[in-house]
Amino acid sequence: MTDVIDGDAVAADVRDGLAGAIRTLDDAGVTPTLATVLMSDDPASETYVSMKQQDCAEVGIEARDVELDPEAPAEELFETVADLNADPSVNGILVQMPVPDHVEDRDVIRTIDPAKDVDGFHPENVGRLVAGDPVFKPCTPHGVLKLLDAAGVETEGADVTIVGRSNIVGKPLANLLIGKADDGNATVTVCHSRTENLPEKTRRADVVIAAAGVPELVDGSMLTDGTVVIDVGVNRVERDGESTLVGDVDFESAKSKARAITPVPGGVGPMTRAMLLYNTVKATSRQAEVPVDLP
Numbered sequence: 001m002t003d004v005i006d007g008d009a010v011a012a013d014v015r016d017g018l019a020g021a022i023r024t025l026d027d028a029g030v031t032p033t034l035a036t037v038l039m040s041d042d043p044a045s046e047t048y049v050s051m052k053q054q055d056c057a058e059v060g061i062e063a064r065d066v067e068l069d070p071e072a073p074a075e076e077l078f079e080t081v082a083d084l085n086a087d088p089s090v091n092g093i094l095v096q097m098p099v100p101d102h103v104e105d106r107d108v109i110r111t112i113d114p115a116k117d118v119d120g121f122h123p124e125n126v127g128r129l130v131a132g133d134p135v136f137k138p139c140t141p142h143g144v145l146k147l148l149d150a151a152g153v154e155t156e157g158a159d160v161t162i163v164g165r166s167n168i169v170g171k172p173l174a175n176l177l178i179g180k181a182d183d184g185n186a187t188v189t190v191c192h193s194r195t196e197n198l199p200e201k202t203r204r205a206d207v208v209i210a211a212a213g214v215p216e217l218v219d220g221s222m223l224t225d226g227t228v229v230i231d232v233g234v235n236r237v238e239r240d241g242e243s244t245l246v247g248d249v250d251f252e253s254a255k256s257k258a259r260a261i262t263p264v265p266g267g268v269g270p271m272t273r274a275m276l277l278y279n280t281v282k283a284t285s286r287q288a289e290v291p292v293d294l295p
């Protein structure tokens with residue numbers, strides 16, 4: 001029987017686990033506060049931001065909503081971030097990506113105070129993660145590790161193949177999985193668009209993590225019986241004249257081979273959202289110097 005890993009349930013456990021930490025902060029007179037900055041009129045980005053704000057409200061994190069005209073000069077965004085950096089009542093800052101073309105992603109990321117960088121993308125936080133001393137693990141990779149743990153998957157000594165080398169998923173995940181930590185100690189292969197013979201790399205893995213942004217790229221023929229499959233991909237495709245969401249894994253054929261597999265939706269997506277709350281609570285605890293137990 002294949003275990004279909006329930007990301008909604010694991011995410012709910014993380015949120016429940018954060019409740020105690022939020023109470024501890026509350027008792028100390030501190031309300032964790034996340035500022036979301038949206039400089040886009042893309043409906044998907046607007047939806048992501050409003051979901052994040054809703055998530056915050058549900059667990060008792062205050063969400064500060066900052067919206068900028070997508071046509072505004074880059075300096076306006078940098079000044080907004082600088083103001084949020086300087087505001088002691090703001091604990092976490094999330095600039096919703098992508099920003100408009102006239103603003104460089106990396107310039108925005110570098111402007112955020114590393115102590116409030118709840119996405120974990122600032123070079124200082126990336127460096128700490130690579131050095132094995134992370135403060136904020138980026139939300140999606142962290143969520144993947146939590147899912148593996150919840151599914152009882154031992155990473156130590158496991159062969160893990162990651163399909164995708166992006167800065168937000170593939171690279172941080174690879175670094176976390178090779179780290180000397182309870183949720184690391186894996187042997188990791190990172191594949192990308194120039195990788196030759198991808199099926200050979202996925203077939204030899206105990207765990208396959210697909211994060212390529214290519215609909216149903218990984219199918220059952222590319223897996224060995226008993227593999228654990230984590231599908232990070234979220235792709236909107238047309239099927240029978242209707243728009244639907246699919247992952248980077250062909251779920252049905254992969255499920256026939258997998259020991260455990262995440263669905264799309266309901267797998268990694270809810271975990272990414274939960275780990276943003278986790279990082280916001282962690283940032284608050286560090287800034288307020290109020291120790292908390294994190295789930």
Ligand code: NAD
Nearest residue numbers: 140164165166169192193211212213232233234268269272
């Ligand atoms: P990206 O486009 O930045 O990177 C994709 C990576 O996949 C690249 O490194 C590329 O080299 C590799 N790739 C592309 N085609 C490939 C192929 N045919 N074979 C092997 N490798 C290939 O994407 P990203 O931001 O890392 O996101 C990846 C997917 O995950 C997307 O579908 C995205 O929507 C999804 N995503 C989901 C969540 C979530 O919370 N569920 C979070 C982040 C990203």
